[in-house]
Structure formats: C-alpha cells, structure tokens
Amino acid sequence: MIKPPENIRSIKPYIPGKPVEELERELGIKEAIKLASNENPLGPSPLAVEEIQKHLIKINRYPDGSGYYLKKALSSHLGVSEESLILGNGSNELIDIAVKTYMTADDEAVMAWPSFVVYPLAVQMIGAKSIKVPLTEDLRHNLKEMAKAITDRTKIVFVANPNNPTGTINYADEFDAFMKDVPEDVLVVVDEAYYEYVTDNRYPDTLEYLKAGRNLLILRTFSKAYGLAGLRIGYGISREDIIIEMNKIREPFNTNSLAQVAALKALEDKEHLKRSIEINEKGKHYLYKAFDELGLEYVPTETNFIFVKLKGITSQELYGRLLKKGVIIRPIGEDSVRITIGLEEENRVLVQQLKAVLS
Numbered sequence: 555m556i557k558p559p560e561n562i563r564s565i566k567p568y569i570p571g572k573p574v575e576e577l578e579r580e581l582g583i584k585e586a587i588k589l590a591s592n593e594n595p596l597g598p599s600p601l602a603v604e605e606i607q608k609h610l611i612k613i614n615r616y617p618d619g620s621g622y623y624l625k626k627a628l629s630s631h632l633g634v635s636e637e638s639l640i641l642g643n644g645s646n647e648l649i650d651i652a653v654k655t656y657m658t659a660d661d662e663a664v665m666a667w668p669s670f671v672v673y674p675l676a677v678q679m680i681g682a683k684s685i686k687v688p689l690t691e692d693l694r695h696n697l698k699e700m701a702k703a704i705t706d707r708t709k710i711v712f713v714a715n716p717n718n719p720t721g722t723i724n725y726a727d728e729f730d731a732f733m734k735d736v737p738e739d740v741l742v743v744v745d746e747a748y749y750e751y752v753t754d755n756r757y758p759d760t761l762e763y764l765k766a767g768r769n770l771l772i773l774r775t776f777s778k779a780y781g782l783a784g785l786r787i788g789y790g791i792s793r794e795d796i797i798i799e800m801n802k803i804r805e806p807f808n809t810n811s812l813a814q815v816a817a818l819k820a821l822e823d824k825e826h827l828k829r830s831i832e833i834n835e836k837g838k839h840y841l842y843k844a845f846d847e848l849g850l851e852y853v854p855t856e857t858n859f860i861f862v863k864l865k866g867i868t869s870q871e872l873y874g875r876l877l878k879k880g881v882i883i884r885p886i887g888e889d890s891v892r893i894t895i896g897l898e899e900e901n902r903v904l905v906q907q908l909k910a911v912l913s
C-alpha cells in the first residue's frame with residue numbers, strides 16, 4: 555500500500571455541501587435559499603454572460619496563458635504595471651502559489667484565527683507550520699500580536715482584510731504600525747477578497763506599500779462583488795520581482811478563457827458592480843434591524859456576509875433547522891454562524907424562518 559506523507563494524511567478533508575438541487579429533492583422543497591458561500595446574489599454582469607457566449611465557440615483553443623487583455627485592463631484600472639499582476643484560478647490558487655514560491659517544510663506562516671481556512675491548508679500541504687494568533691475581543695486581527703509571532707522561520711504573514719468569517723477590518727493606522735514591525739525577509743499577503751464592499755474610511759490603501767517597495771502581495775477576486783465565483787478568477791498585485799518568482803510556479807494555462815473574457819467585461823460593467831454593492835448595503839441594514847429585533851448578536855460587517863454569535867442554540871442546530879426550511883447558512887464552530895447577505899426577498903424569507911425556528 556502506498557501512503558502519502560504525514561502532512562497530507564493529517565489534513566481533514568474538505569467536505570463539500572451537496573448541490574442545492576439535491577438538497578431540494580431530499581427535503582421536498584423548492585427554491586432553497588443559499589446564503590452559505592458569500593456569493594453575489596444578483597448574479598453575474600449581463601455583459602460578462604454575453605461575452606462568454608461569444609467565446610464559447612473558441613473553447614477548443616487553450617486560453618491566453620499570459621492573460622494579456624485582462625492584465626492590461628487591470629493595470630489601467632489599478633494604476634500599476636502589467637508586470638506587477640498575476641492571475642489565478644480564483645484568488646485561492648494564488649494563496650497556494652505564494653506558499654509554494656516562498657516556503658519550505660521548515661518554515662512558518664503567521665495568520666489570525668479564526669480566518670480563511672485555506673491559509674493553514676496551503677501551509678500544511680507543503681509540510682510547513684501555521685502559527686495561529688487569536689483575534690482580538692472585537693474579532694479583528696491582532697496585528698500587534700501577529701508581528702510578535704514572527705520568528706526567523708516566518709516566511710509569510712496572512713492578513714485577511716476584511717476577515718472571513720467575521721467580516722471585520724483592520725484600520726490604516728494599525729496596518730501601518732504592523733508594516734513597520736514586519737522584517738524585510740517576510741512576505742505579507744493581504745487578502746482583500748471583499749475589497750469592493752468595504753465602506754469604512756479607516757480601511758488601508760495597501761497599494762501605497764507596494765509603491766514604497768515593500769514585500770507585499772495583495773489578493774483580490776472576481777468571485778464576490780463581480781459575481782463570477784463559478785468561473786474561478788482572481789488576481790494578485792505585487793512587486794515585479796515577486797510576480798516573476800510566482801510565475802515560475804503557476805501552471806501555464808491556470809485561468810480559463812471564458813473566465814478571462816468575463817472578468818474583463820465585469821470590470822467594465824460599473825453599473826452591475828454599483829448595483830451589487832447597493833443591494834448588499836440595503837440588505838445589510840435590513841438584517842441588522844431584524845437581528846436586533848430577534849435579539850441575535852451580530853458583528854457589523856465590511857463584507858457581503860454577517861457573523862452571528864448564538865446563545866441558547868448551537869450552530870449545528872440552527873443550521874439544521876433552517877436547512878429543513880430551505881435556507882442554507884454556514885455554521886462556524888459551536889456557537890456562531892455566517893450568513894451571506896442575499897437579495898431583498900431572500901433576506902425576508904431568512905428572517906421569517908429565523909423567527910420560526912428560534913421561537
């Protein structure tokens with residue numbers, strides 16, 4: 555029998571949820587409401603869909619491995635050079651690429667906890683060690699403690715800003731103090747998957763640190779506000795020398811042709827982005843009010859999901875009860891849940907069912 559090494563054997567497999575259609579069949583319900591994966595409930599940009607249709611006929615060809623047109627558009631959108639950009643099969647892939655590029659099994663990565671579950675997985679896959687620093691009491695990254703956790707073995711520090719699953723951000727002054735503490739031989743990976751949703755003006759402008767030449771990799775995605783989660787496309791912004799190294803690890807055709815053309819159109823479709831953000835803002839305030847009325851404790855969010863702390867019911871119980879009513883949310887640990895903000899009607903049904911299952 556062949557066995558993988560211990561670092562692989564000890565990974566707890568990710569158990570994907572059943573397809574919504576299958577759940578609907580099993581539960582005998584129609585039109586389940588999926589508020590579990592922080593997707594854009596509005597759908598993709600119609601311009602992106604139209605563009606995909608135009609390009610379907612060409613899928614016998616390999617994609618453009620350099621992502622030429624998308625990188626060109628992103629370069630002018632962001633005001634950075636094309637050489638400082640890398641495309642990924644979701645920003646998720648860029649997390650893996652960063653780890654493989656800069657870490658060996660003897661190294662450590664520092665991260666907040668709880669945070670995005672993919673960071674420790676990527677680190678474990680190469681047999682390296684994750685140092686998890688607990689969030690502050692108000693569920694934000696404890697950047698001071700994270701800086702203190704850096705040792706000679708640390709190669710990467712992950713900062714999810716905003717954080718998943720709490721929806722919280724770290725402020726510009728905190729980030730600035732943190733960057734002063736980070737040694738020159740450590741790469742800071744700032745994951746800004748929810749960047750477009752942030753409204754708090756204390757949010758740091760991380761591009762400034764790149765312009766100042768710091769070791770920084772900024773990750774953003776088309777999966778959230780741009781509504782293209784199913785196509786898998788995200789991007790990294792970094793110093794040109796860092797991008798050169800990361801490109802050595804990247805598969806030559808890592809992002810598919812339909813994702814590239816759709817992302818280009820989604821970037822141009824300012825109206826769709828604006829509507830997506832507006833719907834999220836409205837839904838956010840509707841849910842805050844409803845949660846207040848239900849006596850549910852929640853954390854104000856800078857994203858398209860809300861972290862809710864439970865009392866008198868476990869996360870699995872609430873998840874199970876809502877599931878039977880056709881509403882899918884994400885349990886987090888024993889006593890919290892993460893709920894994606896949906897369309898107006900979806901939020902209304904969620905609140906109605908929450909009232910029913912909590913009473």
Ligand SMILES: Cc1ncc(COP(=O)(O)O)c(C=O)c1O
Binds near residue numbers: 643646714775776786
């Ligand atoms: C913090 C964070 N980073 C990265 C991702 C990955 O996004 P994608 O791979 O779809 O770009 C997610 C998705 O949920 C996320 O929450």
